Amino acid sequence: MHPDVETAPPAGPLDAAPRRLVVVGGGMVAQRLVEAVRDRDVDDRWQVTVLAEEPRAPYDRVALTSYFSGRDPEDLALGDPGLWDDPAVRLVRGARVVDVDRAARTVRVADGRTWAYDELVLATGSSAAMPPIEGNDLPGVFVYRTIDDVAALRGWVEQQAARGRPVRGAVIGGGLLGLEAAGALRALGATCTVIQVGTHLMSAQVDLGGGEALRRLINRLGVAVRTGTVTERMRVDRRGTVGRLDFADGGRLDVDVVVVATGVRPRDELARAAGLEIGARGGVVVDEACRTADPHVWAAGEVACIDGACLGLVAPGYAMAEVVVDRLLGGSAVFPGADTATKLKLSGVDVASFGDAFARTPGALELVHSDPVAGVYTKLVLSDDARTLLGGVLVGDASAYASLRPMVGRQLAGDPSALLLPGKDPASGGDLPDDATVCSCNNVTAGTVRGAVTDHACTDLGAVKACTRAGTSCGSCLPLVKKLLGAELTRAGITVSHALCEHFAMSRRQLFDAVRVTGLRTFxxxxxxxxxxxxCDICKPVVASILSSLDDGHVLDGERAALQDTNDHVMANLQKDGSYSVVPRIPGGEITPEGLLVIGQVAKDYGLYTKITGGQRIDMFGARIDQLPGIWKRLVDAGFESGHAYGKSLRTVKSCVGSTWCRYGVQDSVGLAVALELRYRGLRSPHKFKLGVSGCARECAEARAKDVGVIATDNGWNLYVGGNGGFTPRHAQLLAEDLDTDTLVRTIDRFLMYYIRTADRLQRTAPWMEEVDGGLAGVRAVVLDDALGIAADLDASMARHVDAYADEWKATLEDPEKLRRFASFVNAPTTPDPSLAYVAERGQARPATATERAELERSTAGGPVVVAGTTLAVRS
Amino acid sequence: MTGPVQVPVQVPGDVPVEAPVDGPVDVRVDVRVEVRGAAPRWTAVCRLDDLAPERGAAALVDGEQVALFRLVDDTVLAVEQRDPFSGAHVVSRGIVGTRGDTPTVASPMYKQVWDLRTGRCLDAVGREPQDLRTWPVQTDGDVVLVGGPGAVPGPAEGAAP
Structure with a gap:
């Protein structure tokens, strides 16, 4: 071996300056492409520039409809936002590329700026197609493609609604996007008719039988459907906006708003102008490596015409992005073929289609189960020997989608007709081959999920998600991932211990049931x-919480007091120096000037640091344990009660000001927030939980970031569950729409009690909903349809809590026995902890740092500085 | 020093610990126990009933902060009140429990666990283990006594048969 050869610098592109990769287009495929480059280009060989036409970073266009329930474009953010801060990545927003000069290898943007490239990727996607119908340019006619489209549509509908009568909407196009747009119009409070040229809805994915079942489901949402209908013209009304649709069959429909969703057209104009080959129905023609005829120009996503077709779905676009990146880094990946499986994202309408849904394979057999009463249509397409699954259509109940889709092209175990029965989720996950894709969003195979268990020691769903990224995008594969995890753990002989700690072999849920049944009431x-x-410190607070949920005794009664964490024990929040913070309840964030004065005076008299919390109340810091009763005496005398800021219990119900003051509010959000806070105050639970109530769809209370979020609609309240901020922020999911107040409260009652009974220790509502049987749909079935027959029991539990509630602090002040715990020292109950020391900062006290403490001790020549009430020793 | 130490309890001032007292016994005024012929001394800090079973309480003993714990069998143990991991004087406010047969307390601050009998850190929660100082404790009738340096537990005079 020659040392000089060993130490020689690597030859070739590695020692060259980074090469310039320019991506035209800033959609989901561009995002995935940049992610893949940054993941895999470990030598920083590529400097990536993304030229995005929209004025924002790539967002989740697939979830565009969810923008109606939130309002914040941030809701649709994709992936790690840090991607765009990477020095090797540059995102140029609002940059519409107008010219590609292949000879000079440059692209020019509308404002004249020019970028040079070594390699160019066209990821321009599609634009919404506007059919040549007369009147398609009238005000009130919209397409459905971008955040701006959706925002404009919403603005228009709200403006029409202000005229004081129901807004009449129509959607031209009964495909996937048209139905989502119809759902969006309904969510905005408009009526809606879907106009479909073809024989049935979603005709590209679903057969006639499925389309009929789908029509019934859509009708149930209050959406009318006209099939076989051609729109001839859109007529202007007296105000100069769209007012009527005229159909070829002579029919007419009065409208205030029209959404056109008849399809998309590849944005191939740059490629055309640059002289690249264009497919018969549009799109830049690329080979299996996603390369155009120009070796330095690539195309990925909806603009690429591969195997003679453009693919209007995100999964194949992601696959193309991965192929391009692999090739750029010297690999030889080829496009694996399109997975055209689709699932409709419309609340209450479950539709999925996958594989050869139309049985086009020669000799294919179709197995159909149709139940018009239940609104279920299921079809499986099988090979001629009825053993291999080729595809399928699921309408009304698509719960088997996650399990069936990865089985396409594979032999089925057992009788295929058994798979058709509703509610039967066929795959145990155990027999799925390792190379079957489980998560198509992130291209994770069954083998990768299994490897997470065997090679990376993952033993729960959260660990598998973090390890493999499976289920981290749309989440539809999570039930399957969970099954694979369970099967693999069993196979590996790993018993997943649900034991709370060394003292209890049971999970919290099992212990809850055991205590409920046996009626035991002491630890x-x-x-x-x-x-x-x-x-120990694990199981004792759990038992205290369970006992509290079951019979609502005082948290400090008898032996139960010894079970509590110090926060619950002294009903305040321990801070880093051993002092506590005090939070009186301010229901709904509504407080009188007199109340503010009391809090201000108490804080001033005791020298407490005050801060407004995120939950719309006031926190007072720096109270010594021996000061707590005195502080609370004054607060209770002034009418305040415990805010339970210390408990695993309800914290606050955050609200916006609502219809009483706000120009836009449609319901009294503060009134509801106060009522909910008073109803659930003091309710102990596996983890703290928060509520939010917004008075209109603007969502100023950020209710969707709460465990239970309520958003006012014109007809009542929409209820969201499972949101949280914190370490792993989650948006709440829609549980039910347009509830009246009584139904809303009953539904929240049941949701909370079901959670309290079945969640693990310290499990917040979001991970609980992933784990609980059936996920969101399962929770909905239990709390709305009483699928487990426990609703009356849950209602009774909550009624008992509401009846038995009493303020813990008031009760404590009245009980000398309970007051004994507030002694600073058992042999000197009113001597302050001599170690506490504070300095002033921005006009208030804060704990002294170690250095400051040493300084204070020196300057006072003996003994640390003691803080007592208003004689606060502060350093200027 | 070996063998039992005779510990006559003398409570000066007007706070006789034998007398029933409402609320916590305030014995802040130099309640000391004379130990015959030896420097180590025992300090009476409270009555057993002042301590809740399986819960801690802080006490001041010779200017030092001590955390007292009454176990379910009425044994009383004393460790340092200062939590070495946070520097805050909070150990008495932790949750009492067991690990195997070992009585333990968990810090209310960052959840480190110590053996109450030896002060040994049993679970440092990912940090460098730091033990707690311990004090000898004995009870004389109803009175809980904490021993100073060198004190060795033994039956107190009143408790002798």
């Missing part, structure tokens, strides 16, 4: 019967 009895030892 000693419970640990003797169901566990062993004397407990």
């Amino acid at each position: 000693s009895e419970i640990v003797q019967r169901h566990g062993h030892g004397r407990g």
